[in-house]
Amino acid sequence: MPPVEAYIKKKFAEYYEAFSWRIEGPAEIEKREFGFILFKEKIMVRHRSFKNVEVLRSFIKTVVPSDAYYSSAYYLRPEEDMKGKGWLGAELIFDIDADHIDTPCKEEHDYWMCIKCGRSGMGLAPEACPKCGEGKIQGETWICRSCLERAKEETLKLVRFLMEDFGFDANDVSVYFTGHRGYHVHINAKEILDLGSEERKEIIDYVMGNGIDLSLIEQGGRHGWGKRVALAMEEFNSSQGALRRGRGVKKKAKFVKAFVKEKSVNIDAVVTMDLHRLIRLPETLNSKTGLRVVKVELSKLREFDPFSEALAVTNGEEEIRVIKAPKFSLGGREFGPYEEGRVVHLPMAAALFLMCKGKAEPVEERVRKLV
Ligand SMILES: [Zn+2]
Ligand SMILES: [Zn+2]
Structure with missing residues (x-):
């Protein structure tokens, strides 16, 4: 192992020796699959299961993984391969990652380069090279306070959708800082456990504002997006009263489109649709930063500062x-x-x-x- 990795592992070991008691483990721990990335081998060891949290803690203290994960799914036999596991249902997971959000600060701290032609630039990496069209982009990303503030805003928007539009109870919604670039939102409620991928995709589409019929929603409504737009339209109309009608209609459509874009949430849909996803285990360390994966109480989310509240060592x-x-x-x-x-x-x-x-x-x- 390179000295720097040996050093990081040593620090992680000290942390787990002192603080593994903070790991609570997920609900019904015996039905979950666990996965760990090891420092030396850098491979994911999957299909592990633990009968209780004490065994899990002592495993982590002994092995000192660089990263630790558990399944959002519940299984009959979590230690078997995917076919033999016996899927019983899965929490609903949302992943909000600052990497996918175009923030102005990326122009200062992120850098990308096309592997084929060498074209490079600052800011969010393009999907394909603007010069040669090739998709092989390499880069370096950094994380700053503004990036994480934006990710938090998205998380707050999402939580509002989940509670106001879908009616989830505050007790069903848990928010976690991932220890690096963003937040995970978990819903653990019996109503959603057996939803399939497509059904989860529909929830994603709703909160991301995908496929909304703008002409329909312009008419407003009493629930969900319709209500949101109706309220915004009231404000819009009172400020646009003097405009000629023709120009007003065009402006209105533009306004609704911009409104939906602003209010919708930027999420990594793949994570939500994956029924077998492994997600970071709270109170373990993220090897990309040395910070903790921490639960953030909903009432404290707005003030949460990952750069001071997620420190570990x-x-x-x-x-x-x-x-x-x-x-x-x-x-x-x-x-x-x-x-x-x-x-x-x-x-x-x-x-x-x-x-x-x-x-x-x-x-x-x-x-x-x-x-
Ligand atoms: Zn190129
Ligand atoms: Zn930033």
Whole structure:
């Protein structure tokens, strides 16, 4: 294992030794499949099951995986291969990832390059190269406060849809920070457990505003999107009263379209439709940042600050050699930007963050002493 990975694993081991009690495990743990990515092999070990949370905790303490997951599905025999598992139902999962949201800050901290022709640029990577049309785009992404704020706004919009339009109870809806680029929303209610992929897709289409008949919705309504549009139209009409009718109609259609776009939620549909999805286990660490996967109470979501409330390894400091890094903030402090090769002394969470992001290495004598 490269020294930097051995170092990260050591820190993860210390964390789990002290805090594995925080892992509660999902409901009906014995019916879930678990998966782990191992530091050295970098492969996903799947089809594991645990009869209770104590066994799960001691497994994590012993193995110290780089990432830990469990199935949104319930199975009769979770340790068997996919065919033999006996699917019993699955939670409804939504994935909101800042990577899919075009934020202005990406122009400052994200970089992409076409593998074929070498064309490069800043910002969100295009699906195909604007020069040669090839789809092989490589890049480097970073995560900042604005990215995660936008992801949180999407999460808040989604939660509103789920509660107001679908009528889920606050107790059925759980929100988790994923430890990296966004949030997961889980619905665990008996009404949704046996929904198939297509049915889940319909929910996705609704909250994403896909396939809405704009002419129909312009007429307003008493529920859902119709009601939302009707309320917005009232405001629109009172501000547009003086306009000539012809121009007004066109403007109205444009307004409704923009309104739907603004109010709809940006979600990764694939995750929701997958009935066998493995999702991050709360209170384990995300190896891309060293941050915790944490549950966020609905009432505290608006104020939630992942860069201080999801810190995991916080004791001590470390001297690291940075491989060029944009600025970031952690634990209420600002760091960077750092030039290539600079040696800095940072609080442990910040040092670990840079190492996990592949942007730093521990200075050698220290590694020998610690690993
Ligand atoms: Zn190209
Ligand atoms: Zn950003």
